[in-house]
Structures are given as C-alpha cells and as structure tokens.
Amino acid sequence: EPLLERLRKLDDRQWHAEPTFRHPHEGETAPITMPQDLSHEVGTRRDTLQAEVGEAIARAKEAQPAWNALGGSQRAVLLERAADAFEAHTDELISLCQREAGKSLVDGVLEVREAVDFLRYYANEARAMFDRPLLLPGPTGEENRLTLAGRGVFATISPWNFPLAIFTGPAAAALAAGNTVVAKPAEQTPLIASLAVKLCHDAGIPREVFQLLPGAGDVGGWITSDPGLSGVAFTGSTDTAHAINRALAARDGAIATFIAETGGQNAMIVDSSALPEQVTRDVIASAFQSAGQRCSALRVLYLQDDVADEMLEMIRGAFEALTIGDPEDLATDVGPVIDPDAKAALERHIARRKRGGSTVWRRKLDGSLAHGCFVAPTIIEVDSILDLKRENFGPVLHVARFPASGLEQVVDDINTVGYGLTLGLHSRIEATRRTVEARARVGNFYVNRNQIGAVVESQPFGGEGLSGTGPKAGGPHYVARFATERVVCIDTTAAGGNATLLA
Numbered sequence: 001e002p003l004l005e006r007l008r009k010l011d012d013r014q015w016h017a018e019p020t021f022r023h024p025h026e027g028e029t030a031p032i033t034m035p036q037d038l039s040h041e042v043g044t045r046r047d048t049l050q051a052e053v054g055e056a057i058a059r060a061k062e063a064q065p066a067w068n069a070l071g072g073s074q075r076a077v078l079l080e081r082a083a084d085a086f087e088a089h090t091d092e093l094i095s096l097c098q099r100e101a102g103k104s105l106v107d108g109v110l111e112v113r114e115a116v117d118f119l120r121y122y123a124n125e126a127r128a129m130f131d132r133p134l135l136l137p138g139p140t141g142e143e144n145r146l147t148l149a150g151r152g153v154f155a156t157i158s159p160w161n162f163p164l165a166i167f168t169g170p171a172a173a174a175l176a177a178g179n180t181v182v183a184k185p186a187e188q189t190p191l192i193a194s195l196a197v198k199l200c201h202d203a204g205i206p207r208e209v210f211q212l213l214p215g216a217g218d219v220g221g222w223i224t225s226d227p228g229l230s231g232v233a234f235t236g237s238t239d240t241a242h243a244i245n246r247a248l249a250a251r252d253g254a255i256a257t258f259i260a261e262t263g264g265q266n267a268m269i270v271d272s273s274a275l276p277e278q279v280t281r282d283v284i285a286s287a288f289q290s291a292g293q294r295c296s297a298l299r300v301l302y303l304q305d306d307v308a309d310e311m312l313e314m315i316r317g318a319f320e321a322l323t324i325g326d327p328e329d330l331a332t333d334v335g336p337v338i339d340p341d342a343k344a345a346l347e348r349h350i351a352r353r354k355r356g357g358s359t360v361w362r363r364k365l366d367g368s369l370a371h372g373c374f375v376a377p378t379i380i381e382v383d384s385i386l387d388l389k390r391e392n393f394g395p396v397l398h399v400a401r402f403p404a405s406g407l408e409q410v411v412d413d414i415n416t417v418g419y420g421l422t423l424g425l426h427s428r429i430e431a432t433r434r435t436v437e438a439r440a441r442v443g444n445f446y447v448n449r450n451q452i453g454a455v456v457e458s459q460p461f462g463g464e465g466l467s468g469t470g471p472k473a474g475g476p477h478y479v480a481r482f483a484t485e486r487v488v489c490i491d492t493t494a495a496g497g498n499a500t501l502l503a
C-alpha cells in the first residue's frame, strides 16, 4: 500500500502522552491541536506533577549503576533495536510529525531518518568508546588506564521543531554513555516523544532508564532544580538556556554538565561571482523549508550590491511560486508555524519593520488557511544584520546589500551579533572562501549550497557563543561529553614489594 494511503488511515488516530510512572487519578490533561487546524485535536498531554518529577529522578538514579554496568556493546544493541523499532513504525512517526508539529511529508521522512541515524551512530560510539580502557604511557612497573562511564542522571529538554530527531538524539547519546535519562519534550509535541519512548521500551530499554516527563510551565524548572541530576542537554532558545544554567548553578549536589544548542541569526553572503540559479534554490530552501523553523535557517541574506537587484528578482520569482498550505498536502512547500504565540511574534516583527519604513514583500494567504497558524512568507530589506534584535523563528527572510570592498565588514558585523550557528557563502572565488572561513565565528559554514539539513556523522551540527556550548550533535566528540573519565593508576612493582613485607 502506498505511503500516502497508509498515512491517511492514521488521520483520525488520537494519541496520549503521560509520565512514564504516574500517580493514578491525578493531574491535569491538556489538548494537543494541529498547527494547521487549531480546531482539530491530535491527542492529550497529562502534565507531570512536581512529586512525580522527584520520584522519576530518584528512580533513574537508582537504575543508573546497572545500566552503566551493562557496558557499551550491550547498550548499543538496545539502541539499535530501538532504531529498528522506529523504522518499523515510520508511518505513525511521520503522521505525528505532520499532525502534531505541522511538518511537510518531506520534512517528516527526513526527521524519522535523522532520529534513526542518531540512534545507530551513537550506538557505534558506545561500542567504540566504553568497553576498552585506553592504556596511557608511564614508567615500567606502573599501569595507567583511562575508562569512561555514565555521569548519572541526564535530563534532556527538547524543542518542537524537531520533535522526534532532537528528542531522540541527545537522549540516545546520554543512554549510550551509560546515563539514565528523564526526557521533557516541548509542551507542543509530547505525543511523538511518547511514541518514541514507548518504542525504546518495547526494544528492551528499561522504563526506569528512559522516562518521559511531559508538561508545560513549571515542569522544566522542577527538573533542572533537582539536585539528583548530573547533567542537562537542552535544545531551544538562548533565553531558556540562560535560565537553565542559572537553575543548575543554584543547586547543591553534583556540579552539573550543561550542553546547550540554541538559536542563531544565520547569514548567507553572496558575491558577484555566484551562480544566480543556484543561489535562488539555496536561499529558498534555507529560508523557507520547514517554514523557516530551524535554528540553522537563513535569516539575513547579504547580496553584493552590483548583482543585488538581479539576484533579488530571481529570488522573489521563486518566492512567489512557493505553495503555502496544509502540510499533509504533497504540493505544499511552506506549512504553518507551531502555534498562535509564534505567529503573533512574527507578525509583530513584520509590522514593526513596516512602520520603520523597510521595504517588505509578503505572500497573500488563501482564506482557507485562516483556522491554522499560517504566516505569509515575507522578505524584508534591512541595512545590516545589526538592525535585528532577535531571532525571528519562521518564514521571514531579511536582505541586506554590501559593496565589493565590504566583505570583511560584513563578517565582522555577523560576529558582533554574538550568535555563531550557520553561515552560508556563495562565491566561486577561492580567496573569498578562505577569508570568510578564517574570520567567521560559526559552528557550521556552508559553501555554494543551502545551509540547513546537517547530516549525522557527515556534518556534525552546533554553534558557539549565543548559539550554544557544543559539542556538535552527530559528531565524534558528542557522546564523550555525556561521560565521566576515570583513571586507574597501579604501581605494580610496589604492590609486589608490599606483598612480600606483609608475608
């Protein structure tokens, strides 16, 4: 049966998310609605109670030594079984990407792929890193061994824009490293997270080892202020990262590891040697795929002034051709934004720029989209990236111009903003590429292509500065940050001597 037929059959399925271990007959339930049609419920979320948070972390702490003692290879087998289970349930996962998060079919397919890739990649890392001690040099008669182990309990706090991939990735890394995990999905997207956790349990990962703590409001704060945590892996806004960092700093107990992947004010620089058709395709994908709701997405396009009008005309042509609509419709290029608050924030930003006199191009929305959180794709002319105060998380592209002599100034301005996530460059001049590469402080630099869709293992992803702490997700240093190092030093000659004396 074709995929679309199979997905259609899931259209009326209702889903439910609740804490893995819940108190019966208690707690509030909230509806989860579709971003493309707020009158349509996809399921319900039972929020985690404060007492349940404490119990979950205590349970996870108790379960951690045994999970760690399993060793990397055994944990890898379970993570790979979870990957198999995700693949076997691709239809349900894609359906939830579309209905709970408003994602297009293509984005849904890519998302399931990425989650599976994270599970398999970190499983391989677990096998390679945890079962063989590293023998370190020393004098004859001394043995030095370095081993890695789980730190304890990790909380993973994940966003709605990759409700499966970024829910799964950090949790899989923490589990691979021998930690137990309490996972709080975004309040908007608990249902796909709940299915993911269930599939992991079915695959043999114990329930105490990987627990779901759905909720909104206070739940995140209850988790991050618990002294039982050894670390937090967070993906979301820079403001929330600062708040979590403060909560962790205020606790007693173990000094927590904090891993944050946050926002960006991502630019692309296009000089006059660039190929216009290629630029057009890559700008449209980078700015408008996933309705611009990726932290990697292009926000500020810098066009060299002598080609700017021509480039902008081509880009506007492609922009006018974007199909905006229901993400379950195959023809759709741009779906809804996640919720009414996101829409309102974007509309406020666009209105402010208009009042300030910026040139603004907007698409017209079809009246049939009025019941959903749709934002008309928008292009806004600005003088510089420095005009923008914050990340605008949606289908809004800003365009600025620069003179041929101003390349270094553009890079300096981008650096001044303080984010450091993705940067695109379209140029066929090698010296330009070298200059930008050396000067830009960004985590992921993309040349002559689009700047979204980092692939696990090939393009480890993550930023610096206001964009996060690193290490890069899907890269060779990621799992290590979830582990603690232990060194055992044995003086083998002295041990022999002592034995003689004692005898």
Ligand code: UN1
Residues within 6 Å of the ligand: 159, 161, 162, 166, 235, 293, 294, 295, 296, 297, 451, 452, 453, 454, 455, 461
């Ligand atoms: C995010 O949007 O939170 O490269 C980060 C990409 C994705 C980025 C995810 N892997 O577009």
